[in-house]
Amino acid sequence: MTNTAPLLRIGKSTSDLNKRQKEFNLLCEKIAKLDEQIPELENARDEIIRRIPIDLNPLVMEYQGIRVDIIHLMDRTYEADLYRKIYLTKLSYLITEGAFELIANYGFDELKPVYNKYSEIDIEKALLLASQQPEKVTDPAFLLEEDNPIVAEFPENFHEWDDAEQQRYKEERRAEKIQARIQKAKQQLDQQKTTKSVRTVYMDLVKAFHPDRESDEAEKVRKTEIMQRVTLAYQQNDLMTLLKLQIEFDQIGEEHLEKLTKNQLNYYNKVLSQQIADLEAKKEVVQKEISALCGLPYQHINSYITAVVKFNSNVNEMKSEIKNIKLVYKQWKTPSVLKAYLKTYQIPNEVHSDDDED
Template sequence: MIKQIAVERTLLAAWQSITPLFMQKHGSELVPLLQAYEAHRTEMVRLLDKHYTDKLFTKRDRSKLEDILGTMSDDLVTEQSDDELKHIFEKYNDIDFDSVRAEQNDMMRVAMEEILGKELSDDFDPNSPEQIQQHIEAAMRAEDEARQAFQDSQAKRKKSAKTLEKEARQADEAQHATQSLREVYRKLAGALHPDREQDDDEKVRKTALMQRVNAAYGKNDLLQLLELQLEIEQIDPAQLNTLSDERLKHYNRILKEQLAELRAEIDDIEFSFKMDFNIPPFQPLSPTELIPTLERDIADFKLSIEQIKAQLIEFENPKAVKTWLKNYRQAKQPSNLEDIFMDEIRF
């Protein structure tokens, strides 16, 4: 149990230290690149749309441009409130943008209502991660409250002899566990009480240790109290192997609660992080990989920006567009600009 807690403590510390660093680096380095990249993509859409009617292009060329502009404008107009982009989207997709988005929002609303098990208000925005997170957290709280209400109602019912016996045993175990915690605390307090120390330097050291003892006891942190006992050599590590089964049982009960609290705290941090950055809830994440992954994304976007900037200059000439279109594979049906301008025209 102590080893498991040590692992979870390390993981929690990693999340707590990496998250603010990631958010700062993401906001100061990646977000400006994303914005610049989106601006260049928008410029590319407008440029290709301007060339579309050029007499240089054949019917086949225009068919390819329709595919490209339909896909690119769809990706961009979703993120921007731009009437010109909306017009380009409708021009090359032959559908009404507002109707499509309303239908998609209705589908997302239905999906969220099925997940949450309740109807959502008219002002709910299915495209808002903040609102989705708020509704999920509210649903979780409601579920916890309903579970507690059920448990309370069950507690009011007449209990069987077996149930009473089980509750008495659990209460007895809890009492013993508390006593075990209290015993460790008393031993530490007796050894570290600064008022009993005459040496000034030793009194300062014991005062600091006693503050740690009080903090650990206030949180029912048995593990920290045991570690403090080892630190001041109040117990030998080998002594833990000689504890009675009953004492170990009480220690493990407290440690199990600490482990559950640690895991719940980690889950909360990870869930909030995924919601903030639109990451699927079941996708595994390692805090140690966040910064390296972010740095790779930053490097990739810097390269992509340089590529699309060069392509914009080249594509001012419609002949360059026509040459590029010869190698464009229309059947590929690219899903976004990366497929079009990172695979097809990589230098």
């Protein structure tokens, strides 16, 4: 929820403030901005996660389905024996590489017989070998930390499941990974140590509002609600909110902030700086989550609009890619057009020789 409380600051004008007072005001402004920005980014992240299976995944699968059609087209072209050996070798390579990726990553098991036709290794053995070699996962939902690649782990019989079961398992894994990352970030923030200055303000509020010795039931309820807010702010090491609560409930006046001593301001500014660091870390976690989901560098993600516009752009780009690959598929149905592509294509790590081509 966005923080709508008045901005905490010392004095009405900056002209009469000393260096530490100006720093206090600047730190409070930064915290207020982060308190608004983080929920906005969290909303963007949640919106993108909600929309991926609705707006993006169907397009991705449509695109991959056309790739399957192209593999079958290449298979038929190979069997027609229209090209010289060098072109057929390239076709065979493209068929096995494309078929394996579509089987392993998207569950198109219909391509297994095609793969086996052109590969020296049976598809089941190839999948087993691949599963024994840890690889960086390319699914955006798993890429929540750049520095810690996550290994894809699937049950042994995963490739024996039907498409619906595989898709459901992948979506469950995706949700679990996202929630685990979010929970880890929250735990890290919760473990931040409170400081002496925060505890001092907290104890002043506890003395004033602890409900246990209150005989009036209505007042007891009021103080209990206040203490819940106080305790939450204390647990979050949130000095600014604690000071706001003191002002809100007339424990101190705003003029009290103007009378803070040099040492008190030093303590407060140090705590507020740490609070900013904590909030910046929390913001960065959310930024990186969004970056993994939509591909925008996390440093550029500072608003809901920026994140959602980028995701919308990804959806539109996917639609454009579908149009392009449909055109390629249509063109490659003409053997001479496919041959022209094969002429310029080079198998990775193979020496190219023009003498072998006509």
